[in-house]
Amino acid sequence: MAVQSGVYRGVSAAQRAAARRTRLLAAGLAVWADQDTRTTMTAVCAEAGLSERYFYESFSGLDALLEAVMNEIAAEIEETSRRAAEQAGTDPEARVRASIHAFVRLLLDDPRKGRVAIVESVAVPKLRRRRTELLRHLAHQSAVEARERLGSSGRSENEDETAGLLFIGGMAELVTAWLDGTHKASADEIVDAASRALLGLYR
Known part of the structure; x- marks a missing residue:
């Protein structure tokens, strides 16, 4: 119109x-x-x-609105995590922890965002593909950040991408269990475990 x-x-x-x-x-x-x-x-x-x-x-319709909601959340997650990493300086471990902490804080401040982007979107057939695209984009960004800050240490770019997919896929499952209450953990415990996992995948 x-x-x-x-x-x-x-x-x-x-x-x-x-x-x-x-x-x-x-x-x-x-x-x-x-x-x-x-x-x-x-x-x-x-x-x-x-x-x-x-x-x-x-x-144009309901699915278009829901996709726009997902895109806004994904952009906010990426920007919030990137900004936190930059503010943490050059130390790789500090950057990883700051980035993950910012992501977890975003979910604590508004749990609806994690629920719709990670959990509820699976139930909407037309949005499953977009959810997959967004998760794979975040996985790629994790691989790029790791290579730039930690170096390759003999790893290939494909190995870095594989590690990124493992990390983001694991985070999606962890957040799903955390948000639906089947996994009990504090925000600090989530940040600690996720930070160890990401650094471990690239070392």
Whole structure:
């Protein structure tokens, strides 16, 4: 649907459309993460306080909205972890721990993000492929970081990629068990175990 032109109370049509999109994304996260609510366009619109007309202004359908929610979470995870690693300096172990700590902290601050991106997305057929793509991207980033900071130590790039997949796949399963309550561990225990695992894979 085309966005109408014009300025209303000092806010342009494009700015109003962007604000509505942000509201829909927030509503999508809230509804999708709520296990007692069926994830439908109607539920998302009700949560956002917007009509379906405005939904279609930003998204072609429910799956498109959910994919956008996943993409935002993945970008936040990557940016938050990268920034934490940079702030930790040049020591590889400090960078690894800071990056993983930032990721775990993000999940503690808003557990819904881990639940929808890692757990709930598996139940949506059209999003499984996107979930796999995002996890493999994070695995590749782990391999790149390890090679740049730890060196190759005789490892091939393919071996680094294999290690990255093992780490991210393991983290996904760990986070799933942690979020659904089947695995009891403190945040510090998660960070310690994940840090040891990642460094061990590249040494």
